[in-house]
Amino acid sequence: MASTQSTRVRRAVQRYAKERERLEEVTDAYVALVTRLLDDAGINYLTVTGRTKSVESFAAKAARRLQGGRLAHPKPLTDITDQVGVRVVTYVLADVDAVAQLLSSQLEVREDRDMGRETAQEGRFGYSSRHLLVALGEDRDEAGIPADRPASVQIRTVLQHAWAEFEHDVRYKGSVPAEHAPDFDRRFTLAAGLLELADQQFSAIRDRHREELTSPAEGADDDPRISATDLAAFLAGQFADAGWSRTDHYAWISGLLLELGIGSLSELREVLREVDIAQIDRHMGYRYPPGAVRRLDDALLSVYRERYVGLHGNAHRVPLLRARLARFTG
16 A cells, blocks of 8 residues: 555656646746736735745655555645745735735635634734635636646735745754754744734834825926825825725826826826716726725726727736726626
């Protein structure tokens, strides 16, 4: 029996080694897809990265056995679901939830584990990360991603990421003497508690900042566009329930405003005065909390329609905008 299991593992590892180069292409495609979804939704994030499981790591996981000697993954090529991995790092906890909601609305979620919540329910501090196992689903077709190939997506804040990376480096790449292990455990637990508190404070700072933002006076400079800072402050008041978007997205949509002939906040305010935000929400049917730039994007689309689709700065996403415009006219 043991010999049969070992042969099964060896064959699975050999096949994985042959397929790994193709899986790297799948990983790149998933990273591009997740990045595009986040950017389209206007959700703020720090990084989106990917990794394809190494042959060594796959072999170690495939050979893992349960108590009694049975393989933990009897069919390694399908049972090991983190062969393709994507990691999204956000700034604050609220954006972790926003990313999870977005992916759940756009992809098939086969598994969803909140590791931080599980740790908290055990009365401990420690590893915190949201783990989703996603696949394309029947209604989505993406170049480079087979319909039956899932990806493991980790979503965590930058502080959670720092703790997890350092803890992994010390525990798995170093050697902790047994007599020092309790002290290491205590220190890691203390650090996890402090970082959880810091995450909460970062969230409170951002929320307080949003509440106190006011539109600053428009200053004269060489750039005819509304500044990203001024636009962010304006949109925080215009769409009070929307989350922050990435800094470069404010600058990008400011360029679109200039193409429309809108070069000041007062002009933008006049354009949005007659916009029915509730109606836009009904047409879009958001199943995730869209960022401020996405809310403005849809508002401008509802006002300018085909003219907005045809802007030079929108040339890279014409099919996407036409699909959204159909929701207004359908």
